[in-house]
Amino acid sequence: MLRRNISDVEWAGFSQRTVAGAPPVGTPLLVGLFHEVASDGAVELVLRHLPPEALELIPALRAEGEATLAELRGATR
Numbered sequence: 001m002l003r004r005n006i007s008d009v010e011w012a013g014f015s016q017r018t019v020a021g022a023p024p025v026g027t028p029l030l031v032g033l034f035h036e037v038a039s040d041g042a043v044e045l046v047l048r049h050l051p052p053e054a055l056e057l058i059p060a061l062r063a064e065g066e067a068t069l070a071e072l073r074g075a076t077r
Helices: 008-021 027-037 040-047 058-075
Strands: none
Touching: 008 040, 027 040, 027 058
16 A cells, blocks of 8 residues: 555655654564564565664564563563
């Protein structure tokens, strides 16, 4: 749906603004959620405007986010 309705330029602008405006608190949870609900290609598309040094952190952020999600799910049972 997004590919049909949003140009590459519009998406790039959205992605850049989202990354620039995202608070660092909760980033692991956000990355974990991205990976849970989207394909790897979609996650890459969302995160592609991160600087290289931030991209290197994605696997660790994902692991931390997945652990937080598991903990939160356990707390709600």
